[in-house]
Amino acid sequence: MFKISLQINTMRKLLPFCFLILGFYLLKAQETFPVNGSHDKRPKKYAFVNATIVAKAGQRAEKGTLLVNDKLIEAVNGDQKVPPGYITIDLEGKYIYPSLIDAFSTYGVPESKEGRSFGRAPQVLTSTKNGAYGWNEAIRPETRAVDAFTGDTKEAEQLKKIGFGAVQTVLEDGIARGSSALVSLLGAEDNEAVLVADVGAHYSFDKGSAKTSYPSSLMGSIALLRQTYYDAQWYGQQQEEYNMSLEAFNKWQNLPQFFEVNDVLDVLRADKIAKEFSKQYVIKTGGNDYQRIKEIKATGASLIVPLNFPKAYDVDDPYEADKLSLAQLKHWELAPANPSFLEKAAVPFALTASGLDNIRSFWPNLRKAIQFGLSEETALRSLTEIPAQLLGVSDKIGTLEKGKLANFIITSDSLFKEGNIIYENWIQGEKFIANNVSTGDIRGEYATAIEGYGDAKLVIGGKSGKYEAHISTLKDTAQTKVNINVDGDLLTMSFNPKGTKSSFRISAYVTNEKPVQLKGDLSKMDGDVSPWSATYSGAYVAKPKKQVKNKSLDLGKVIYPFTAFGHEESPTATTVLLKNATVWTNESAGILQGADVLLVDGKIKGVGKGLSAAGAKVIDATGKHVTAGIIDEHSHIAISRGINEGTQSVTSEVRIADIINSEDVNIYRQLAGGVTTSHILHGSANAIGGQSQLIKLRWGKAPEELKFGGSDGFIKFALGENVKQSNWGEAAKIRFPQTRMGVEQVYVDAFTRAKEYKVNINKKDGKTRRDLELDALVEILDKKRFITCHSYVQSEINMLMHVADSLGFKINTFTHILEGYKLADRMAARSIAGATFADWWAYKMEVQEAIPYNAYLMEKQGVVTAINSDDAEMARRLNQEAAKVIKYGGLSEEEAWKLVTLNPAKMLHVDNRVGSIKVGKDADVVVWSDNPLSIYAKAEKTFVDGVKYWDGEEDEKVRSSQKKEKARLIAKLIEEKGKGSTTQKAVEKPTIVYHCETLLEENNDDFNHNQ
Incomplete structure (x- = not known):
């Protein structure tokens, strides 16, 4: 028990008694609130003495004194004499720490309502809210958590019991979420x-409860937030419009900026926005930051990291176990080490209880993180000093210093030690009892005497709620188990001494003496009852457990990317000499027999016979074929959460570059098909879709490293039934256009607006609002961005060429274009390229007149022609798709091969770097087992920038190794279940393969394909 005394002689007995009865309740009254009864303004002065005080991480005082005056800390030191007027509380053997701070919580505010999904719901184009708000309901910076805050006594008690004294409470709704509040758990x-x-x-990529249809994709969320920043900058300089949302957005820019995400790649995406607008977000993450730790470190951002580690999977059924991916299994194992990874990388972070299914999991999970390498010092800082710093309230809370709020916890032992008990949590000088101090104080050895048994030693061990005890006489050290039950200060015990028929029952209580005593009554079998006592004689020393190697710490390695076929170390470029191959140059030299290709520093250094290079890795390619890597002009792989922002007719502001997914296994699979470069396009739901991104398939690299640096920008346009949404049902009868005539008008209107915008923005007078949608169209007018247009029907293709001619912009490529054969001469006259399918036809109304001779006929009319995939599976066989054009039309092998190499390189304006085997070009090279146009040909090795990202032989080793890794993890899961750990059902993580017509995000329950 804490020992309390008063340093005022005249009131030594009376005042403590009064305080215990009246103090807490009466002193809660606030300054501006009326009091029903007599005012009670007694000073609240406490002196906590003889404690081990940890004022902050790394600062510890033995036998220290903490003085509290009302709500504030008066002093913290090691030898402070208690001034008169202070109630003294003796904490000998106890510890004092700062109360914890949760930097991300929804305490006291309403949960966000489920947002509308895009799908077949009726379209909502602008805000449905009444008032001078912005146009999009997902942008709601005018909301304030403090306006919605109402303390929740039950939730506050749960948080206080585990040590929290203050939390940042956040309204988790929308993309721009308004301001949060820092609230005390005082009650x-x-x-x-x-x-x-x-x-x-606060910000996020989640539109929340917004009814507006836009955005329906991750790239749309990013574009909307970027546009809001620019709108707010403009708004702050004009006097023409009042906008409550933009007014509030600007108001909060001087506050700490927080961004919530749920995936490591989203951390990088959020940071890109921060850098664009000279911000530094504090990012609340999803807990998988370790998967890209180098990139996380490079952001310079501070993080808020959850402790909601995944439960073990139940894998007793091997069929259930097969549902789990390698990434799921490895994340289960490595997630508890996430804080340790961050600490080792010197990434500043706070820890949060946010996301826990049960708040009682907080301490077990935190101790697990420490077991997995997190230091106790960093753990303490991440729950005290760091969140205070991130919130800008280090002057108020986070450490125990003079003048700060009296927020501290009293514990039985070192805070992170197994079995430690939080007794009290003082918040602003008010006491909250988390656990009765007596309960935690009874562990130890006690001297006692029992008539008929003799002088004895009673040992009480275990931990709160699970006490264990045994007793032995001083003459006979044989131990007898004691059944013990503790309820607050009261306890009952019973035991039958070994070797006797006696039975003893004890009812006792814990005294407030020093040393601690247990006093009560002893009952014997014959009904005799006598006084009984036991005196504390020493600390409980647990019997050392047999040291067993902790298998849970035999952790697997992080792989890059964090999915199947990832590797522990990124491959690097080496000097490679391919000898004696059949080399398809795609240049004037044609196909060379018995030739060599030298790759040095990521470039093609030599092509010819008899080449040599010191230190080169020589690969005998006798009987093999060497080609340039395949280039897919129309792909939808490697993107996250939505290929279509199909909510508006013109969405030129959205960018595929913002949503590149480096973890997509299709990158690896397509390397196995000889693909080295892919043009990732927006879908075809809009007349003017989003900006595309050219990537190289550098398997394992982060999203930014996949991008084909220095290449021209492109953008996706579309024609046909998808654009007017004729196949979307009645719910889609709101958005313009609804006819093919309307599609034409969209283009005319968009470029007319872009021309006017260009004139105004070039004035640079600050009066024109920056418009990301029109910026992209101006780039087209300025020939800095180029159009790839989804197209089928001849009449529409003619229409867009006419619009382009009349409005002064150029079409670079018609993609799909299965009726290209009808107007190839007009395309050639305008230098418009055509990317098509080899033999797709009659799969929907728009392609009834498609023919397999299309590519051949366009090529012969002088149109730069390519075969594209538009499909993740087809992209693995583009070599065979090119070969079909030999059958349908009779192209030569060299001409056919250019359809998937040099020609798409020309379309994408990168033929100076890729598409052929030529000295000086990028070393994007494939070694084939056979003629690359043969159905028997396999890509044995695929190099990108001279780095071997695919090797058939090494793939076999990877498969074998990862099969063993999965077996190891499954065995570990079975062992974990055997220990009694809570498990979850093994559920396969759904995946989606995107096409032009795919709607929604992959994490939306009602996503569908409309093809």
Whole structure:
């Protein structure tokens, strides 16, 4: 028990008694609130003495004194004499720490309502809210958590019991979410609980409860937030419009900026936005940051990291186990090490209880993180100093220093030690009892005497709620188990001494003496009852457990990317000499027999016979064919959460570059098909879709490293039934256009607006609002961005060529274009390229007049022609698709091969770097087992920039190794279940393969394909 004394002689007995009865309740009254009864303004002065005080991480004082005056800390030191007027609380053997701070919580505010999904729901084009708000409901910076805050006594008690004293409470709704509040868990009136009304500005990629259809994709969310920043900058310089949302957006820019994401790649995406607008977000992550730790470190961002580690999977059924991917299994194992990875990388982070299914999992999970390598010092800082710093309230909370709020916890032992008990959590000088101090104080050895048994030693061990005890006489050390039950200060015990027929029952209580005593009554079998006592004689020393190697720490390695076929170390470029191959140059030299190709520093250094190079890795390619890597002009792989922003007719502001997914296994699979470069396009739901991104298939690299640096920008346009949404049902009868005539008008209107915008923006007078949608169209007018247009029907293709001619822009490529044979001469006259399918036809109304001779006929009319995939599976066989054009039309082998190499390189304006085997070009090279146009040909090795990212022989080793890794992890899961750990059902993580017509995000329950 804590020992309490008063340093005022005249009131030594009376005042403590009064305090215990009246103090806490009466002193909760606030300054501006009326009191029903007599005012009680007694000073609340406490001296906590003889404690081990950890004022902050790394600062520890033995036998220290903490002085509290009302709500504030008066002093913290090691030898402070207690001034008169202070209630003294003796904490000998106890510890004092700062109360914890949760930097991300939804405490006291309503949960976000489920947002509308895109799918077949009726379209909502602008805000449905009444008032002078912005046009999009997902942008709601005018909301304030403090306006919605109402303290929740039950939730507050749960948080206080585990040590929290203050939390940042956030409204998790929308993309721009408004301001958060810093609130105390004091349990007083709401306005007293609010410490800082507006402590941070918050953002996310989740549109939340917004009814507006836009955005329906991740790239749309990013574009909307970027546009909002530019709109807010313009708004701050004009006097023409009042916008409550933009007004609030600007107001919060001087607050700490917070961004919530749920995936490591989203951390990188959020940071790109921050850099664009000279911000530094504090990013609340999803807990898988270790998967891209180098890139996380490079952001310079501070993180808020959850402790919601995945439960073990139940894999007793081997069929259930097969549902789990390698990534799921490895994340289960490595997630608890995430804080350790961050600490080792010197990434500053706070820890949060947010996301836990049960708040009681907080301490077990935190101790697990420590077991997995997180230091106790960093753990303490991540729950005290760091969140205070991130919130800008280090002057108020986070450490125990003079003048700060009296927020501290009293514990039985070192905070992170197994079995430690949090006794009390003082918040703003008010005591909250988390656990009765007596309960945690009874462990130890006690001297006692029992008539008929003799002088004895009673040992009480275990931990709170699960006590264990045994007793032995001093003459006979044989131990007898004691059944013990503790309820607060009361305890009952019973035991039958070994070797006797006696039975003893004890009812006792814990005294407030030093040393601690247990006093009560002893009952014997014959009904005799006598006084009994036991005196504390020493600490409980647990019997050392047999040291067993902790298998849970035999962790697997992080792989890049974090999915099947990932590797522990990124491959690097080496000097490679391919000898004696059949080399398809795609140049004037044609196909060379018995030739060599030298790859040095990522470039093709030599092509010819008899080449040599010191230190080169020589590969005998006798009987093999060497070609340039395949280039897919029309692909939808390697993107995250939505290929279509199909909510508006013109979405030129969205960018595939923002949503590149480096973890897509299709990158690896297509390398196995000889593909080295892919043009990733927006879908075909809009007349003017999003900006595309050219990538190289550098398997394992982060998203930014996949991008084909220095290449021209492109954008996706579309024609046909997808654009007018004729196949979307009645719910889609709102958005313009609804006819093919309307599609034409969209183009005319968009480029007319772009021309006017260009004139105004070039004035640079600050009066023209920056418009990301029109910026992209101006780039087209300025020949800095180029059009790839989804197309089928001749009449529409003619229409767009006419619009382009009349409005002064150029079409670079018609893709799909299965009726290209009808107007190839007109395309050639305008230098418009055509990317098509080899033999797709009659799969929908628009392609009834498609023919397999299309590519041949366009090529012979002088159109730069390519065969594209538009499909992740087809892209693995583009070599065979090119070969079909030999059958349908009679192209030569060299001409056919250019359809998937040099020609798409020309379309994409990168033929100076890729598409052929030529000295000086990028070393994007494939070694084939046979003629690459043969159905028997396999890509044995695929080099990108001279780095071997695919090797058939090494793939066999990877498969074998990862099969063993999965077996190891499954065995570990079975062992974990055997230990009694809570498990979850093994559920296969759904995946989606995107096509032009795919709607929604892959994480949306009602996503569908409309093909």
